[in-house]
Amino acid sequence: xxxxxxSRSEDYSLWYNELVKRAGLAENSPVRGCMVIxxxxxxxxxxxxxxxxxxxxxTGHSNAYFPLFIPKSFFSKEADHVEGFAKECAVVTHYRxxxxxxxxxxxxxxxxxxxxxxxxxxxxxxxxxxxxxxxxQSYRDLPLLINQWANxxxxxxxxxxxxxxxxxxxxxxxxAHATKDEAIKETEQMLEVYGDFVENFMAVPVIKGxxxxxxxxxxxxxxxxxxxxxxxxxxxxxxxxxFLGQNFAKxxxxxxxxxxxxxxxVWGTSWGVSTRLMGALIMAHSDDQGLVLxxxxxxxxxxxxxxxxxxxxxxxxSEAAKEIIDGLKAKGISVxxxxxxxxxxxxxxxxxxxxxxxxxxAIGPRDMENGTVEVAxxxxxxxxxxxxxxxxxxxxxxxxxxQKSIFEKAATFRNENTHTVDxxxxxxxxxxxRPGFIYAHWDGTSETEEKIKTETKATIRCIPLNSSPxxxxxxxxxxxxxxxxxxxxxx
RNA sequence: CGGGGCGUAGCACAGUCCGGUUAGUGUACCUGGUUUGGGACCAGGGGGUCGCAGGUUCGAAUCCUGCCGCCCCGACCA
Numbered sequence: 001x002x003x004x005x006x007s008r009s010e011d012y013s014l015w016y017n018e019l020v021k022r023a024g025l026a027e028n029s030p031v032r033g034c035m036v037i038x039x040x041x042x043x044x045x046x047x048x049x050x051x052x053x054x055x056x057x058x059t060g061h062s063n064a065y066f067p068l069f070i071p072k073s074f075f076s077k078e079a080d081h082v083e084g085f086a087k088e089c090a091v092v093t094h095y096r097x098x099x100x101x102x103x104x105x106x107x108x109x110x111x112x113x114x115x116x117x118x119x120x121x122x123x124x125x126x127x128x129x130x131x132x133x134x135x136x137q138s139y140r141d142l143p144l145l146i147n148q149w150a151n152x153x154x155x156x157x158x159x160x161x162x163x164x165x166x167x168x169x170x171x172x173x174x175x176a177h178a179t180k181d182e183a184i185k186e187t188e189q190m191l192e193v194y195g196d197f198v199e200n201f202m203a204v205p206v207i208k209g210x211x212x213x214x215x216x217x218x219x220x221x222x223x224x225x226x227x228x229x230x231x232x233x234x235x236x237x238x239x240x241x242x243f244l245g246q247n248f249a250k251x252x253x254x255x256x257x258x259x260x261x262x263x264x265x266v267w268g269t270s271w272g273v274s275t276r277l278m279g280a281l282i283m284a285h286s287d288d289q290g291l292v293l294x295x296x297x298x299x300x301x302x303x304x305x306x307x308x309x310x311x312x313x314x315x316x317x318s319e320a321a322k323e324i325i326d327g328l329k330a331k332g333i334s335v336x337x338x339x340x341x342x343x344x345x346x347x348x349x350x351x352x353x354x355x356x357x358x359x360x361x362a363i364g365p366r367d368m369e370n371g372t373v374e375v376a377x378x379x380x381x382x383x384x385x386x387x388x389x390x391x392x393x394x395x396x397x398x399x400x401x402x403q404k405s406i407f408e409k410a411a412t413f414r415n416e417n418t419h420t421v422d423x424x425x426x427x428x429x430x431x432x433x434r435p436g437f438i439y440a441h442w443d444g445t446s447e448t449e450e451k452i453k454t455e456t457k458a459t460i461r462c463i464p465l466n467s468s469p470x471x472x473x474x475x476x477x478x479x480x481x482x483x484x485x486x487x488x489x490x491x
Numbered sequence: 492c493g494g495g496g497c498g499u500a501g502c503a504c505a506g507u508c509c510g511g512u513u514a515g516u517g518u519a520c521c522u523g524g525u526u527u528g529g530g531a532c533c534a535g536g537g538g539g540u541c542g543c544a545g546g547u548u549c550g551a552a553u554c555c556u557g558c559c560g561c562c563c564c565g566a567c568c569a
Contacts, residue, residue, distance in 0.1 A: 004530095032561090087567070157492095157567055164569070217569095237569060276569060307528050346529040353529095364528050374528080491569085 005354075007288045012232045013160075016283060020161045023291050023354050025278065033159040033166030040355065041278065043299035045169065048277060049149065051201050051296075052171065055193050061145040061173060066127050068151070069118035074126040078251040084218020085122045088155040090166075092118040120153040125219060125244075125270055128174045129252040136176060136266060138257045143186070144176040162279035163236075163491055170274035176249070176266040178256065183267035184222075187243040190271040191224040194239035202277065203294035203407040204228045204284045205414055206238055207437070207486060209462025214446055217270075221245035227461045227486065229414040230283040233435035235461045235488035238280050244268035279491070284410050285379075291356025292379050294406045295399040302328055302335040302395060303357045307345045307364030314339065317363045320388060324361065324373070327392035333399065353378060358402055359395055379406050420484070424475045427487070431456050437488050439467075441481035443474035452476055452487070461486045 005022065006014045020026055025041030037045065053063070069092060076082045096112035099105075121127065128146070136144060153167050173190060177183040191208060198204050206226035216223045220242035228238045248254070249265040256266055285292040295301050304324065306317040321337050328335045336357075338348055345362065352360055362374040373391050376383040379402055386394050417436030421427045427440055442448060442460065453459050463485050472481045 028561095154568075156569090158563095168569085170569090240569080272569090274569070309527060341527090344527050344529090344531065346527085346531080348530090349528095350530045362528070366528070 005288055005290060008231060015288070016279075017161065019282060019286060019290065023356065025282070025291075026161045028161070031166075033156060035161050035165050035167075037169075037275070040299065044281070044293070044297055045275060045278060047297045047299060048197075048201070049171075052193075052197055052273070053147075053149075055197060056147050056171075056173065059145075059189060059193060061147045061175075063148060064146050065148050065150070066124050066131065068121055070121050070124070070127045072117045072119055074130055075119050077126060078219045078247055080247075081125065081219035081251075085154070089122055090120040090153050090155055092120065121150070122152055122154045123270075123272075124148065124150070124152075124172055125174065125248055126252075129248040129254060129268070132174075132176055132266075133252050133254045136254055136256050139178050139259055142176060142178045142256060142266065143182065145173075145186075146175065147171055147173040160279075162275055162282070164276075168275045170272050172270060172272040175269045176254065177268070178258070178264075178266065180245070180267050183245075183269050184243050187222070187224055187241045187269045187271070190269070191226065191239070191241040194241065194271070194273060195226050197273075198226060198228065198238050198277070198280075199407065201294065201296045202281050202284070203296070203403060203410060204238065204280055205407065205411040207462060207464055208466065209464040209486060211240075211462060212446070212449055212460050212485075214449055215460065217242045219244065219247055220270075221247065224465075225462050227488075228280050228284060229410075229417065229437060229488075230280070230491070231413065232283075233417050233437075233488075234491055235437065235486075236276070236280050236283070236491045237461070238277060239271070239273040241271035242269060244270060285406055286356065289350075289381075290354030292406065293356035293358060295358045295403050298356065298358050299334065300336045300357050301333050301399060302359045302361060303348075303352050304335065304337045304361045304363065305345050305348045305352075306337075306339055307362055309365075313365055313368070316368055320363060320368065320373075321361075324388070324391055328395060331392065331396050333395065349376075359398060361391070361395075377402055379409070421475065422472070427458075427475055428456055431458055431489065435489060437461075437486055439464075439484040440475045440487055441470075441472035441483075442485045443477045443479035443481055445477075448474060448476045458487045458489050461488050461490060 006018055008015045023040065024038050026035045026037045029036045093114055094108050094112045095114055096109040097106040098109040100107035132144065135141060149171050151167055151169050156164050156166055159165050175186050177186060195206050195208055198206050206228050208224070208226050211223040211225055217240065222243040224241045226238045227235050230236055246265040246267055248268050254266050255263050258264055281297065282291065285294065304321050306314055306321065308314040308317055318339060325335050325337060349360065356378060358378050360376045362376070367373050371388050372385045373388055374383055375386050375391065375394065377398065414437070417434065419430050419436060420439045421430060427438060430438055438458070449460055463483065467484060469482050470484060472484065473479065474481050
């Protein structure tokens, strides 16, 4: 492990790339655009999965699994949907290889061409709605509340670890309802679940809103989203929840008999978060020393490093550590005792900082004499000496304090980098000098949105849900506007 | 697909312009010893088809031609 990470101020994206690799989260794979998620990175993803999965179950959803491959014909049934995804689909055309007589190795067997080509799912609406047609007949079958954990493929031109890869992991919820109102409530509920998760577990503050027509999910009537700010001031979409109306029900002929005996199309939703959240987690909190993980998502919350010269010193320290470990485990805190003699304490300190372990306890001969330990918190790098018999309680509350403090720091940063402007000149000046979120009036047209994007690279991240109506003039066209929208450069 | 850059040890790079001992440095790795409260030190050691294929030459990491791969900037996107 070589020393020193590139600094955020010098080169933010180099800092991100190096951090992901050096902290052991992920690396590039031999397959262009695809990543290898390494054990430590996957452990964090698993914590996210466990937490979200429980939240989905608590709101009445069940997990299921649908195929990786989607018949091409399914895909074309919903016009907007196919248009949105067509340009980035991987397609399976053959089902067999054969020995290559001329060049050696293997080659695609031209005899083994599929009659109907298969799309590698970029999302599963079509294959799932095809099943729903058979699952739903009556109002008694509704609502149908399904989630799946899966991988999907979108053939991206340019990729970055976690933020944009050709294959990524995610969850996709797909629900069907008897009424429009209920489907909208579901869409909004899942947005709330995502907001709750991202703010309270990832410690990243979010803005909730709806997407403009340009940014809407292909096939949705309305797309809700949560937007987070990274430390370079750019926005990252952390989750989306779509109200699908009856679009997919009509495309796949999913009807149900109402109580009154009438036949009606069902109303749908879909919602998802992906391994992209890993990117958000990293970019929201980490510093030039490495990762900063909020305690609620850290695979290891506490690490204990012994400092010793002689073996009997280590034995004494281990005994003291054992007590602390038992106490922490009893509180449900994950703890690791690193008594490897292959690395020096200083090396370990740097290593655990790189990996973002929230709390480090050091115990040395001096502590053994005084009945104390040294407690260091990762987020602020503060160190303090704590009596050994008080350390378990101390850490119990420290983790809570850190979780809140990491969120507060991110929230303060976001607020300081959020601007409200009334002129296009101001708008451009801010984007050039101090990037961040910008609230501005917009005339509601795609043309204006498109022009601003071309001229400044900033896009409308969302139309905020909780902002109050306010009369104003569009910063670009001068036409009347009833509400400010959120602009930013986005990942 | 356009424009730029780069392929030399696990990783990061020097050497290439101007061809010439045995291809080098840092780091990582292995062995031994001394160390251990912020990435230890000393000594010894292993590891290379210099991206691939041709060509020029007495001689190629170095010059020429072709190909492949990767990265960055654009067009496209979660």
